[in-house]
Amino acid sequence: MNPTAVRRLAAYEQLSANPYRPWPARITSITELTDKETLFELRLIDDDVRDAFKFESGQFVEVSIFGVGEAPISISSAPSKQGFIELCVRNAGDVTGALHSRQCGDIVGLRGPFGRGFPFEEMKGNDVLLVAGGLGIAPLKSLINHIHDTRHEFGKVTILYGSRSPEEVLFARQFDMWRHRDDFDLHLTVDQPDETWDGDVGLVTNLFERVDVDPAKTFGAICGPPVMYKYVVAEMRAKGMEADRIYVSFERRMKCGFGKCGHCGVGHQYACIDGPVFNYWEAMNLQEAM
Numbered sequence: 331m332n333p334t335a336v337r338r339l340a341a342y343e344q345l346s347a348n349p350y351r352p353w354p355a356r357i358t359s360i361t362e363l364t365d366k367e368t369l370f371e372l373r374l375i376d377d378d379v380r381d382a383f384k385f386e387s388g389q390f391v392e393v394s395i396f397g398v399g400e401a402p403i404s405i406s407s408a409p410s411k412q413g414f415i416e417l418c419v420r421n422a423g424d425v426t427g428a429l430h431s432r433q434c435g436d437i438v439g440l441r442g443p444f445g446r447g448f449p450f451e452e453m454k455g456n457d458v459l460l461v462a463g464g465l466g467i468a469p470l471k472s473l474i475n476h477i478h479d480t481r482h483e484f485g486k487v488t489i490l491y492g493s494r495s496p497e498e499v500l501f502a503r504q505f506d507m508w509r510h511r512d513d514f515d516l517h518l519t520v521d522q523p524d525e526t527w528d529g530d531v532g533l534v535t536n537l538f539e540r541v542d543v544d545p546a547k548t549f550g551a552i553c554g555p556p557v558m559y560k561y562v563v564a565e566m567r568a569k570g571m572e573a574d575r576i577y578v579s580f581e582r583r584m585k586c587g588f589g590k591c592g593h594c595g596v597g598h599q600y601a602c603i604d605g606p607v608f609n610y611w612e613a614m615n616l617q618e619a620m
């Protein structure tokens with residue numbers, strides 16, 4: 331094995347050997363998306379650790395702010411974006427609040443990637459229907475960008491995204507780009523429009539009446555507030571989609587990220603290792619999952 335490969339293997343082993351150890355990462359860019367959510371771009375400092383860091387859309391990292399604590403955050407960038415990861419973070423409490431007070435060039439800690447992501451390889455060759463509500467677009471954006479990078483390997487791609495108000499629409503610029511492409515079918519809706527809004531008004535489930543689905547060749551991916559899942563799944567089922575082709579990403583309070591502490595139990599499974607992405611067939615059989 332050449333020396334680079336040996337070093338990378340060692341870094342990979344180091345990454346997995348002590349999953350409690352946070353790796354230093356530098357904040358390389360900060361973009362305010364709304365008054366609560368900010369997009370942070372991070373770069374792991376150690377070259378070999380960075381090269382060994384591979385993830386799937388739907389996985390998450392534990393972000394640590396030294397002296398404050400850790401929080402699980404989904405990776406928003408696509409796995410194909412090498413060297414950097416993006417996290418879309420809502421200022422919700424201690425850790426995320428401290429992260430929002432950091433500046434470009436500051437150092438944070440990263441552990442992971444953890445969990446089971448979306449079945450990207452299995453989805454290839456199929457249509458994909460992605461449905462997000464609010465901050466739920468964070469993990470789905472990784473999947474959308476990944477599909478975008480290998481667009482020819484997928485059939486029809488439909489994105490339905492619902493927000494409370496126009497100011498709360500995340501990734502508005504990127505949505506503008508997708509909206510102008512003819513190989514993405516994008517529908518946005520808000521609960522409370524203002525005078526600037528020219529999209530749909532109402533719940534994200536209302537958008538289903540405009541969507542044609544071939545259930546035999548479509549995969550669904552859903553992420554949003556807990557109340558949304560039941561209704562979105564019902565719409566997908568009404569379109570004839572089988573439960574095992576519908577994927578849902580669950581948020582549960584979690585700590586370790588790798589199935590040791592038991593904080594994120596969902597039925598007999600742990601959201602951190604068996605999820606956070608489950609197919610609906612699995613979710614139906616998990617107590618209190620939906």
Ligand SMILES: Cc1cc2nc3c(=O)[nH]c(=O)nc-3n(C[C@H](O)[C@H](O)[C@H](O)COP(=O)(O)OP(=O)(O)OC[C@H]3O[C@@H](n4cnc5c(N)ncnc54)[C@H](O)[C@@H]3O)c2cc1C
Binds near residue numbers: 402
């Ligand atoms: C797999 C996964 C992926 C996630 N991805 C993202 C993401 O991409 N972006 C993002 O912004 N967030 C994401 N989250 C949510 C994020 O991890 C939480 O909001 C986390 O609590 C933030 O940490 P904090 O220290 O900033 O907030 P905390 O201080 O933990 O407070 C957050 C909120 O929870 C309340 N709270 C605190 N402790 C408890 C408790 N024991 N029981 C009930 N409520 C409590 C607080 O009052 C506050 O309203 C994700 C969570 C999971 C599990």
